[in-house]
Amino acid sequence: MKVGLFVTCLADLFRPRTAFAALILLRRAGCDVETPRAQTCCGQPAFNSGDSADARKLAKNVIEAFEGFDYVVAPSGSCVGMLKHYPELFADDPAWRERAKNFAGRANELLSFLVDVCHYRPLGVELKALATYHDSCSGLRELKVEPQPRALLANVKGLSLVPLPDVQSCCGFGGTFCVKYPAISNAIVDEKARNIESTNADLLLGGDLGCLMNMAGKLHRRGSRVRAFHLAEIIAGMGDGPAIGEEP
Template identity: 60%
Template sequence: MAETLSQRSSAANTNNPKPAPRVGLFATCLVDLMRPSVGFAAVKLLEDAGCRVEVPPQTCCGQPAYNSGDRATTRALAEQMIEEFSRFDYVVVPSGSCGGMIKTHYAELFADDPNWLPKAHALAAKTYELVSFLVDVLGVTRVAARFEGQVTYHDSCAGLRELGIRSQPRRLLASVEGLELVEMAETDVCCGFGGTFAVKYGEISGAIVEKKAQNIVASGAPTLLAGDLGCLMNMAGKLQRDGSPVRVRHVAEVLAGMTDTPAIGEA
């Protein structure tokens, strides 16, 4: 996917006298393997905002290994990430979970290493979740997109609690023509995914996502949006097992006006 996205990405706003920010897009494992359309939507949004986007070679941020206690693997992945993305003005991630790993936990990983800790801090300082970057750094207030109908929005745990992402997606969604946001109950409560948590504690995870699915359906909105693909896949799976017609999409796809592909989990 990285190669394909790199071929698609190009310098934007060449008539702008100010240099275009050089952004390295960290697409994330799940986007690369399960939902490449999110990566293409991220590139479009960044280029429309005047950025020069590149997608360097990449694998995983190391979060699954870190959460499982495998510090050796996490460190190897983090070192690779730091070295590959050090040359960019900004690193942008369409995931609050992966963004939180880089901004918060890399420094913890290298806390006792005087050689790598400054590099981890430097990467963290320029790493942003996609929608947060558009709003908080670039000052984007509107997007050129249209989406007919009501949507409801789930605030993922890492994005909300580690990165402070709550108002930013709602601000941009308010500018999408035809879209009406309907808030569900307990929008900031976990969906039950939590990466390896869903594997280790399946019954607890299932109970959490069951309540989340009830709140989604009760909102009456036919479309569910969020900023983390792991959360979205977990909720989409539960909704489909329940026979719910609610369609599930990454917020970037709607903001970019790229909703021609099937919703998450659909053939």
């Protein structure tokens, strides 16, 4: 199957390792993968701020960049959630609404795609550590991504997974929410960090870089020893590299 990898802004600018891990995993799962150079932001910040005009411009560019692929896959439930909202942007434009609907139907979050579509199981991956997993809001609530990450982790030899207290609570990032309401955001992520530390885990894992960067930043400021990774990096065998926030 021909897959277009939607890299996402955060992976491109702050954590390329996540995008490379996604590429490795998709190829191991038997996909023919390309990363269209014309891709840009999914438009979520503009959409969430009420700037529908710019959100439509970005959406058109993304749709055009990924036409011709059987599937569009991104290592972010948040971005995929936005891709699936594209038809709403073109409610008054029949031609683009149909293109957006077709595109949205082909958009998939990476971890669920590997499990539900590719039936992929990581083999030969070993990492001796105690980890806890955070379910990001968009992936969990919009896309129903919950069992898939845990199914993938169950195949990593030596890795033990401990439940995260109040796991379904938001981390406080929320895209533009953390900018608009910084005090509330900080209070939420502080509670999340305390819950993470209470597990005594070595690693914090997740499937969305926005959440992971937010939590990793708070953990670092608290002097925590917990290291954060996107799950794709772990199952791609890249767990021995720098954690989020540790890059030089």
